[in-house]
Amino acid sequence: MASTKKPEWYQHEVQSINPEAQRLLESYSGFRPDEVLPHVLKLLIVVNHVYSKRDEAFSVFHYPCIGHLRFLTFQLPHHPAYQRILSRLRDDPSTGILEAGCCFGQEIRFLADQGIPSHQLYGCDLEQPFIDLGYQLFRDRESLNATFAVGDLSSPDCLDPASPIFQNLAGKIDIAFASSLFHLWDYEEQLRVATHLVRLCRLRPYTMIVGRQLGNVLGGSYPMADVAAGTNYRHNVQTIKGFWCDVGQATGTRWIVEADLYMGEELTKVKNAEWANENDRMLWFCATLQ
CATH class of the missing domain: 3.40.50.150 (Vaccinia Virus protein VP39)
Known part of the structure; x- marks a missing residue:
C-alpha cells in the first residue's frame, strides 16, 4: 500500500490563491469573486473544487506541482x-x-x-x-x-x-x-x-x-x-x-x-x-x- 505521508513541502492549508488564478476563475469559469476561494477549498459540497481533489491527485503521483498547488x-x-x-x-x-x-x-x-x-x-x-x-x-x-x-x-x-x-x-x-x-x-x-x-x-x-x-x-x-x-x-x-x-x-x-x-x-x-x-x-x- 502506498504511503499517505506528505513530504514537508506539501502545503496542507490554503488561505488564498494567486491573483492570476482568481482572475481567471472569475473571467473564464464564471465564478463571482467571493465564490472562488470556496470553490478551491470545499470538499464536494456546493461546487466543483480543488482542495480535497488535490489530496486525491497527490495520491496518484507525488509531484510538487500538486503539493504546492x-x-x-x-x-x-x-x-x-x-x-x-x-x-x-x-x-x-x-x-x-x-x-x-x-x-x-x-x-x-x-x-x-x-x-x-x-x-x-x-x-x-x-x-x-x-x-x-x-x-x-x-x-x-x-x-x-x-x-x-x-x-x-x-x-x-x-x-x-x-x-x-x-x-x-x-x-x-x-x-x-x-x-x-x-x-x-x-x-x-x-x-x-x-x-x-x-x-x-x-x-x-x-x-x-x-x-x-x-x-x-x-x-x-x-x-x-x-x-x-x-x-x-x-x-x-x-x-x-x-x-x-x-x-x-x-x-x-x-x-x-x-x-x-x-x-x-x-x-x-x-x-x-x-x-x-x-x-x-x-x-x-x-x-x-x-
Missing part, C-alpha cells in the same frame, strides 16, 4: 517566448500548441481565456484523473473543446500509430510547452522524451519546444529522493544547448536554443526538500527549429 499558477505567460507564442497562435489559426505533462491543463485554460480557439489547444498527461480534475477545477467540461490525450511521453509506445497520444497529437503540434516536466528524469530519459516530442510535432519553420524546469548552476545529475527514483538531470545554459544538439542528432533536425537560469520563487518552497541543492535555479529554454 502549482496548478493554480500559470507559467506560460511569464515565459520569455510567450509573446511570440501568442502572436503565432493568433496570426495563424492552423497553429497547434501542446501543454506536455499538462496536469490540470491550467495553461490551456489561460490561453482559452486569451481568446485562442479551443481547436488549437492540446494537452497530454500520464493520468486521466489529472485531466478530469482540470475540468472540475475550471468548470468547463461542456465548453472547452481542447484535445487531451493520455499516455507516457517517455515510452516508445507513444509513437505507435494506435496510441492515443499519436492519434490525437501527431502532425498537429507546432509549439510544445513543457513546464516542470523534463526535470523528472535523468539525461537519457529527457533525451527520449524530447525526441518523442519532436517526432509528434509538425516539423515546419519555427516549430518551437519551450519549457521551464529545475536547473542547477553546475549542470549534472543529482539525487531526486521524494519525487522520483534515482537521479534527475538539472541543466544549466551550456548543458541545455548541448542537450538540444543531441536531440537534433537523434531526429535529424537543428535547433536554435535560447535559455537562462533564474531564481524562481518556487525554489524557496522546496529548499528543505531532501533533493534540494544550494546551486539549484530555475531554467527556461526555447528551442526553435531551423
Whole structure:
C-alpha cells in the first residue's frame, strides 16, 4: 500500500490563491469573486473544487506541482517566448500548441481565456484523473473543446500509430510547452522524451519546444529522493544547448536554443526538500527549429 505521508513541502492549508488564478476563475469559469476561494477549498459540497481533489491527485503521483498547488499558477505567460507564442497562435489559426505533462491543463485554460480557439489547444498527461480534475477545477467540461490525450511521453509506445497520444497529437503540434516536466528524469530519459516530442510535432519553420524546469548552476545529475527514483538531470545554459544538439542528432533536425537560469520563487518552497541543492535555479529554454 502506498504511503499517505506528505513530504514537508506539501502545503496542507490554503488561505488564498494567486491573483492570476482568481482572475481567471472569475473571467473564464464564471465564478463571482467571493465564490472562488470556496470553490478551491470545499470538499464536494456546493461546487466543483480543488482542495480535497488535490489530496486525491497527490495520491496518484507525488509531484510538487500538486503539493504546492502549482496548478493554480500559470507559467506560460511569464515565459520569455510567450509573446511570440501568442502572436503565432493568433496570426495563424492552423497553429497547434501542446501543454506536455499538462496536469490540470491550467495553461490551456489561460490561453482559452486569451481568446485562442479551443481547436488549437492540446494537452497530454500520464493520468486521466489529472485531466478530469482540470475540468472540475475550471468548470468547463461542456465548453472547452481542447484535445487531451493520455499516455507516457517517455515510452516508445507513444509513437505507435494506435496510441492515443499519436492519434490525437501527431502532425498537429507546432509549439510544445513543457513546464516542470523534463526535470523528472535523468539525461537519457529527457533525451527520449524530447525526441518523442519532436517526432509528434509538425516539423515546419519555427516549430518551437519551450519549457521551464529545475536547473542547477553546475549542470549534472543529482539525487531526486521524494519525487522520483534515482537521479534527475538539472541543466544549466551550456548543458541545455548541448542537450538540444543531441536531440537534433537523434531526429535529424537543428535547433536554435535560447535559455537562462533564474531564481524562481518556487525554489524557496522546496529548499528543505531532501533533493534540494544550494546551486539549484530555475531554467527556461526555447528551442526553435531551423
